[in-house]
Amino acid sequence: MSAQLEIRDVSKAFGGVQAVARLSLEVPPGEILSVIGPNGAGKTTLLNMINGFYHPDRGRIALEGADITRHRPSQIAELGVARTFQNIALFKGMTVLDNLMLGRHVHMKSGVLASFAYWGLAQKEEVAHRRRVEDIIDFLKIQDLRRRPTGSLPYGLQKRVELGRALALDPKILLLDEPMGGMNQEEKEDMARFILDVNEEWGTTTILIEHDMGVVMDISDRVTVLDMGQKISSGSPDEVRSDPRVIKAYLGESRRA
Amino acid sequence: MVDWQFFALLLSNGVLIGLMYSLIALGFVLVYKATDAINFAQGEFVMIAGFLVAVALGAYGAPLWLAVALALAVMIAFGFGLERVMLRPLIGRPIVAVIMATIGLAAILRGFGPLMWGAETKPLPLPIPDEPIVWGPFFIPPIQLLGAGVSLLFLAIFGWFFLRSRQGIAMRAVADSQQVAMAMGVNVERYFALAWAMTGIVSALGGLIWGNLLGVDVHLALVGFKVFPVVILGGLDSIPGAIIGGLIVGIVENVAAGYIDPWVGGGTKDFAPYVLMILALMIRPYGIFGKQIIERV
Numbered sequence: 104m105s106a107q108l109e110i111r112d113v114s115k116a117f118g119g120v121q122a123v124a125r126l127s128l129e130v131p132p133g134e135i136l137s138v139i140g141p142n143g144a145g146k147t148t149l150l151n152m153i154n155g156f157y158h159p160d161r162g163r164i165a166l167e168g169a170d171i172t173r174h175r176p177s178q179i180a181e182l183g184v185a186r187t188f189q190n191i192a193l194f195k196g197m198t199v200l201d202n203l204m205l206g207r208h209v210h211m212k213s214g215v216l217a218s219f220a221y222w223g224l225a226q227k228e229e230v231a232h233r234r235r236v237e238d239i240i241d242f243l244k245i246q247d248l249r250r251r252p253t254g255s256l257p258y259g260l261q262k263r264v265e266l267g268r269a270l271a272l273d274p275k276i277l278l279l280d281e282p283m284g285g286m287n288q289e290e291k292e293d294m295a296r297f298i299l300d301v302n303e304e305w306g307t308t309t310i311l312i313e314h315d316m317g318v319v320m321d322i323s324d325r326v327t328v329l330d331m332g333q334k335i336s337s338g339s340p341d342e343v344r345s346d347p348r349v350i351k352a353y354l355g356e357s358r359r360a
Numbered sequence: 361m362v363d364w365q366f367f368a369l370l371l372s373n374g375v376l377i378g379l380m381y382s383l384i385a386l387g388f389v390l391v392y393k394a395t396d397a398i399n400f401a402q403g404e405f406v407m408i409a410g411f412l413v414a415v416a417l418g419a420y421g422a423p424l425w426l427a428v429a430l431a432l433a434v435m436i437a438f439g440f441g442l443e444r445v446m447l448r449p450l451i452g453r454p455i456v457a458v459i460m461a462t463i464g465l466a467a468i469l470r471g472f473g474p475l476m477w478g479a480e481t482k483p484l485p486l487p488i489p490d491e492p493i494v495w496g497p498f499f500i501p502p503i504q505l506l507g508a509g510v511s512l513l514f515l516a517i518f519g520w521f522f523l524r525s526r527q528g529i530a531m532r533a534v535a536d537s538q539q540v541a542m543a544m545g546v547n548v549e550r551y552f553a554l555a556w557a558m559t560g561i562v563s564a565l566g567g568l569i570w571g572n573l574l575g576v577d578v579h580l581a582l583v584g585f586k587v588f589p590v591v592i593l594g595g596l597d598s599i600p601g602a603i604i605g606g607l608i609v610g611i612v613e614n615v616a617a618g619y620i621d622p623w624v625g626g627g628t629k630d631f632a633p634y635v636l637m638i639l640a641l642m643i644r645p646y647g648i649f650g651k652q653i654i655e656r657v
Contacts, residue, residue: 154543155542175542176539176542176543177542177545177547180542181545186543188540188543192537192539192540194536194537196532197536201529201532204529205533205541205544207526208526208530209544209545211526268544272544272545
């Protein structure tokens, strides 16, 4: 099967630090790919290049065959790439519902004047989007949180709402930056279940960065290991687990620590 | 009884004038809410709009509707253009860069207005009666009633816009975090431009109302200074706050002028709101309705 997302020979440096070096990666549609590696391995830089926050110094990123290397983040979101953030990045003053409705932004077409008028197209559109958002609310079991400002929610629920906001884009590709970071075991299991369900129900390609190896090994179709900006291993969870280069990178990390 | 009537008069006048301050403060709040930029040229926007209407009416004999339409169109275009030319290059720079840029802009506009259209005070006549409406103890000048009405109408429209419309929600998202809004597919620059254009609309209306009340010359820009106590009291990013802040400033300056001016010989009106502003900054620096930002170090 051909790749939905193709990253070819991509490099990115910040000052003298080579964050990502000549990295190539192909992600077929529907795959759950975990990117792991020690701190500073370039994982978040990779996600930031995929969604357009950073532009690579060299190399090419293609989504369904189309070059998106130099696209702006908003354009890449419109093409169907949604993401969450390592530190929760919900709009804090806004309700859960408004956060999710914002996720529908790329699908909304009516302009300022139409929305001021609020009837006809704008209203019909609003109803359709609201229905989709309600589906996601049901899916994530956050029905009783609709009107709550997100800043007031406990940490684990904020992470769940942030996933919901990304899902509201109806993404082809979901980028999750440490979706279980800082969670307790029960919350981690819930989140893992949601990620698997999303993948199963909508066939969403998912690329996630995660430190909890138990979770990574459980839910991933494939695991890619980065170290010092380079791919040192890639394969099924079992293959990666027994790869001596991976063990060395992680042991090296723990010796440094 | 007479005391009570005097107080009622000061109060009603304060409420109406206060709502007219709210209209101008709304222009400031719209920009701050969406772009985090503090616009020190808000009063000058109002002045330029006042010049546009007064000159179109006076020098060119245009009908009122055309003069107002012209002022609206020019101010919207001015807002768009300003965002494009001056503010967009400053995105991501320290906030003080934007502040200095708007202070510079204010000075340029104060020079540009009289240079272009003459320094003398121009009337901005509106087809409404001059005689105050007398109702019980109240003496209400029709222009103030109109100003307060226009102000409330636009406060309601923009309030609804932010609360309910998709563009309003997107604009709040941009205000909260530009980067995250971008990742959600929001074209941030477009919303910056929209915010400045909306400020153009509010400024055009402010120029019309305040220009009629004060006459149009460079001093019309001074009305912009009243924005600061209003938004500090109400909250820099809050539309309800702009109403409440405007009411407080309007009432306080009128009541203070009414009761203290006879003793000190006048001038109370001009500083009372600032005393209040400084007190407010000491007690509740994010305003009555402003969002409380907890700084993470």
